[in-house]
Amino acid sequence: MFSFTEENYLKSIVQLTVFEEGVDEVGVNRLAVYLDVKPATVTDMVKKLKAKGLINYQRYGKVSLTEEGRLIGLRVVRKHRLWETFLHDKLKFNWDQIHEIAEQLEHVNSSELTNRLDAFLGFPEFDPHGDAIPRADGSITMPYRKLLNEAVPDQLYRIIAVSDNSNEFLRLFDEMGLNINDEVQMLVRNDYDGLLHILFNGKERTISPKFAENIYVVCAKCGKAKACNCN
Amino acid sequence: MFSFTEENYLKSIVQLTVFEEGVDEVGVNRLAVYLDVKPATVTDMVKKLKAKGLINYQRYGKVSLTEEGRLIGLRVVRKHRLWETFLHDKLKFNWDQIHEIAEQLEHVNSSELTNRLDAFLGFPEFDPHGDAIPRADGSITMPYRKLLNEAVPDQLYRIIAVSDNSNEFLRLFDEMGLNINDEVQMLVRNDYDGLLHILFNGKERTISPKFAENIYVVCAKCGKAKACNCN
DNA sequence: TCGCAGCGTTAGATTGATCTAACAAAAGCC
DNA sequence: GGCTTTTGTTAGATCAATCTAACGCTGCGA
Structure with a gap:
């Protein structure tokens, strides 16, 4: 459906808007730093994502997610946090070891898998770092903190x-x-x-x-x- | 360490030699069919793997694994079969649904993860299809069948x-x-x-x-x- | 033993993701 | 308002993995 890389861009935009900054748009440089690539690379990718209708963007402007882009990004975050919960709760990893492994697992594509994993873990609301796990429909409980x-x-x-x-x-x-x-x-x-x-x-x-x-x-x-x- | 693609080539060579055919070398065309790519692509890749010391090969000859290539290929097969066991035993997937998902999971890179998963599953010897699961050191119990x-x-x-x-x-x-x-x-x-x-x-x-x-x-x-x- | 079918290779092109270097726009500051 | 800094873009190159089309080996069968 979407490439590994495209998913990472969408996930990062979700993380920088929905979660971390509480704003709804982000600049190209900020994204480049976050993704550890050069701004030129982001500019290219951002054009591609706009063409696919996943983000809003125009030359020299900021980037924000369309409804579809938001859902896809949230889905990746959901998978990431569910896998982190699995690694911590079931495989007894320390919470400082789970992030990197979940970075890989989050790209496994199978909604059936994600939902069964969710059930297997008892439908957790928060991951081991205390972050909210988005639900299958893209909704999130954002704690007031x-x-x-x-x-x-x-x-x-x-x-x-x-x-x-x-x-x-x-x-x-x-x-x-x-x-x-x-x-x-x-x-x-x-x-x-x-x-x-x-x-x-x-x-x-x-x-x-x-x-x-x-x-x-x-x-x-x-x-x-x-x-x-x-x- | 090794790319997704390189791992797939090594895994396929293991599958076509160690497991399926009981021989120790395989032709370029056979590999191309198995991997669903064109023979020309295999020729290129095979040169690359030889340069890395993972396979033995020369122009117009057959392909066989070096000790290192064999270990890496077996490691991928090990991960594949452990994940299949997880999907079947823990997440209750039917055995006809697990192969495709495991194709993705097998490329997650973390020996710590693999070994903990192995322990979590109770160190299974066979996957849900009855195939032997290679051990961490690359050894396998090949049933006489x-x-x-x-x-x-x-x-x-x-x-x-x-x-x-x-x-x-x-x-x-x-x-x-x-x-x-x-x-x-x-x-x-x-x-x-x-x-x-x-x-x-x-x-x-x-x-x-x-x-x-x-x-x-x-x-x-x-x-x-x-x-x-x-x- | 020789020819041809099948197997394998080469050259050249494509696609996706990235880079560097040079340039352009926007923002901030006095 | 104009200069400087920050931010973003463009052009052109690279690298991995793939393709197609054309060509080169090899070994089997008559």
Whole structure:
């Protein structure tokens, strides 16, 4: 149906719009960096995808998904996250090993397979990194969340996801003793260098803003990310 | 490491030598038919694989595997058969649906994944079609077997494998009520057109030689394929 | 033993995905 | 508003895998 490469472009656009940035269009350079290819390559590919009716685009403009492109991209993300869940839950891989393998598995083409895998895993809603798994019809439950970096002092949060899937980040996360669903409290933010002092599992730790901005949290009491009236 | 395509060539050579024909070399045309490409394409690829030290070959000669090529090809077959087992045993696919999906899964590159999958499945020795699954070190248990087509009258056989993975064959096999491990007896072979009359599960059926030559059997009593002294 | 059918090769073209280098447009800044 | 930086495009090349068409070997059978 669609090539390995085309699928990767659509998946990346989904990731950069629907998921990461909360906007609905993305520039050619941003895409090139994300896909680790040169901008010239993206320009070519983007013309091809437009010709196929999968994206909206015009010379020197930004790229956004058409309805069809969005569905295909979401389907790849769905497969990726289901396979990650399989690798983690069934094959007992550490969560810092699963991303690269899922990059390959996500391109296996068989909706029957995807749906049976989904059932085999018990229709999970979130993958091991806490990210929402799109459903077969392309719908997603986007949890209302904020970055730990944006936490306000004294409020109690619950970690629900991480946004960096690199081995380095995930290993550091593990080594600190953190886990998805842990409760964490931000004590003080250092205005000079942005370091955060946090409290979790009775331990007090100092973390960098770079680390904190890859951790998603919700209010531990009401589950909402917005400043709430819980405390 | 090796491209999708290179892996497919090596896998096919393994299949046509180690498994199907019991010889150790294969011609360019035979390979071209098997891979569904033109002979000219095979000639090119074969030069490339020779340059990489994966096969033995010279102009106008036949192709055979080097030790390294054999290992890589067997690794692909191993992955294919493990995935088929997964699809059948865990995801409950019918055995006529699994081949095409496994064709895609077999190219996922991660020995860690392959070995964990192997363990998850309980280290199976045979896939759902009854074919031996090569082990991680490249060793294989080749069962001593013969084709149902070559069965002698009155002896009792046990079906251990099939050699045609096409949907048409497998569906017919199912519809007749046959199963791997069923016991079957050849009653009469019609000398004129080769039709076979067989008996299994108390049913008597007439089958074509084309059908019978895709079914592997062993002696039901001693497990050996050779004419034995059991009866 | 010789000719021809079948097997295998070569040359040249195509397609998809990528690159580099040079250029063009848009955005940002004073 | 004009200069500079950032962003994006174009042209032309490369590489892998494939094709077609034409040609070169080889071995079997008469």
